[in-house]
Amino acid sequence: MLRQTTPRPPGPRERRHRRLARRRLSAGLAAAAAGVAVWTLAPPEPRTRAVLVAAHDLPAGAVLAAGDLQRTDRPLDTVPDGALGPGAGAGAVLAGAVRRGEVLTDARTTGPGLMAGQPPGTLATTVAVGDQAVLEGLRPGARVDVLARTDDPVTGLATGAERVATDVVVLAAPSASASGGLLGAAPATAAGGVLVAVDARTATALAGAAGRTVLVLRAP
Known part of the structure; x- marks a missing residue:
């Protein structure tokens, strides 16, 4: 017949290890909770795309020069179809007036003017x-x-x-x-x-x- 043995109470070292383990577990759970809270309050930055905007108000018929254009990054879901990217706007002719900060698109421009590259006075x-x-x-x-x-x-x-x-x-x-x-x-x-x-x-x-x-x- 087997005798039942009474569990030996943990010694000082074992109790100390258990306390450390509980603290580490609590710290890990707290860090995870904090991470979730931070992600919820500040979600990841949205994907962006570089576009050209008008550096100042421009009239219809204006031939775009480098000083008329400004590169900026806009959230991808706010970029209109046909938006002009860097290097695509100089020499284009505006089909209509635009305001400062407006994103330039292919519908707003008529492409390089017929007189682009001709000497002044032509x-x-x-x-x-x-x-x-x-x-x-x-x-x-x-x-x-x-x-x-x-x-x-x-x-x-x-x-x-x-x-x-x-x-x-x-x-x-x-x-x-x-x-x-x-x-x-x-x-x-x-x-x-x-x-x-x-x-x-x-x-x-x-x-x-x-x-x-x-x-x-x-x-x-």
Whole structure:
């Protein structure tokens, strides 16, 4: 028959170890509770995205420069669709007025202006092509000369041509198909217009030659 033994009471060292264990457990539980409370009161920082905002009030039609733009980080869920990021705004033209601090988007801008990169004082003017076949080789950036037909003041007959613009750049040109008539045939009336960049003196000469111009494409 087995004898029942009475448990031996813990000694001083064992009691001290138990007290330390209880303190450590209490400290761990308190730290965990504090962590939960801190997370609840101050949740993690939201994800952000770098966007461009207007550095000051800007009017419609303004060509954006570096001084008009300011980089800032916005919470991802507040960034509008089409927001412009760093490096994407300079040279764009505003389609409408914006207020200081407003996020710039693709809907607010019309892209780089036609005159972007042109020397100060450059003007844009429309020139009649004269020959619809020339439109096949015209693209923005092409270099052209513009000739003006000369007429006899008495008979009105053509006597030759004079060069009124030399080595000017094309800013915009219609496609040959868009300028053609029914089934792609050239219309019987005025030829399609091409937008070119010129100085003020050349613009005056082109205006005086309206209706008599012929555009000549230069080799690259």
